[in-house]
């Protein structure tokens with residue numbers, strides 16, 4: 385195979401973005417061959433914009449097309465693992481939008497289907513993994529530059545969403561249609577990066593606030609406190625209702641500190657590991673010498689979507705390592721599920737999460753949800769976003 389024939393399932397906000405760079409020829413060795421959407425108006429809008437494309441009214445119909453090699457799933461979250469499992473069973477490679485799913489059991493089911501098809505690729509659109517600053521941070525943590533992990537702190541409050549955003553789709557911000565709020569829609573990127581760079585915490589205490597400052601049933605604000613196996617701690621603070629917002633990721637280790645903020649990565653290194661210093665220093669007041677070290681990392685402003693698709697295509701065609709395998713999507717999702725469960729039940733939640741307990745608690749919220757399928761929405765311009 386020299387060209388991968390791709391189908392997009394769901395041509396709303398982000399499906400339209402994926403269609404735009406695929407039809408513009410920005411992904412070598414890939415071609416957009418078909419689109420599927422349950423809303424005929426979305427199919428009509430996409431063909432009006434991108435020219436004639438084979439259109440299907442359901443994911444199943446597109447998956448039955450033998451001309452399609454791979455699919456990009458860009459539907460609301462609940463469908464991600466369900467359509468992924470269907471697609472893999474139909475012999476298609478899968479690139480699913482984030483989050484991997486709403487609850488871990490559905491993702492585990494899709495991964496079980498993937499395990500039966502080792503020749504197929506199942507990846508996730510974790511486009512922020514392509515940001516050179518996060519890649520550098522991961523390298524600095526993993527190569528020991530920061531020493532032993534002590535504390536992580538991420539304030540991510542600059543993905544502002546007004547009421548009009550929430551009103552733009554019936555499924556949005558409802559337990560039955562979306563399955564969560566800021567933690568599940570905006571934050572899967574940061575929750576993934578947090579664990580990708582710093583590793584998984586071992587237990588979580590979460591506080592979520594439903595419908596705070598927005599007329600929605602899910603959380604618009606959350607704070608989580610986590611503990612790691614080695615005694616390190618972490619705090620994650622998020623909301624969609626703050627402006628001007630902050631995006632500050634701070635990682636402290638025994639040998640230094642790293643901060644990513646304002647499109648900049650800064651690194652401070654201690655001349656001596658804090659534990660060694662503490663062991664030997666006798667002067668009372670005093671601390672290890674410390675200096676800022678320039679780090680050569682360029683912010684290119686690229687959202688990373690095309691890079692993930694290029695990596696997905698190259699992995700399938702030439703075997704380059706896959707940047708965001710779907711199995712890794714379970715980790716960030718487990719953290720958000722744990723934050724919810726902890727908040728709902730006012731208790732510590734241990735990781736790995738008890739997926740059945742989370743699903744039971746989520747299902748209680750789905751039963752009383754306002755969402756009724758069929759509610760229509762509108763396509764928003766995603767330029768400059770995400």
Ligand SMILES: NC(=O)c1ccc[n+]([C@@H]2O[C@H](COP(=O)([O-])OP(=O)(O)OC[C@H]3O[C@@H](n4cnc5c(N)ncnc54)[C@H](O)[C@@H]3O)[C@@H](O)[C@H]2O)c1
Pocket residue numbers: 393394395396397398399420421422423426442443458459460461463481482483509511553569761762763764770
């Ligand atoms: N990676 C990113 O940067 C990024 C950005 C935005 C959205 N997303 C993700 O993409 C997904 C879609 O978000 P959106 O904002 O584009 O939503 P949207 O509502 O604008 O689009 C979803 C589309 O899917 C269609 N659809 C719904 N159910 C379907 C089904 N069963 N089969 C086929 N089509 C179906 C809808 O009619 C709609 O056109 C979400 O999961 C979101 O988290 C990712």
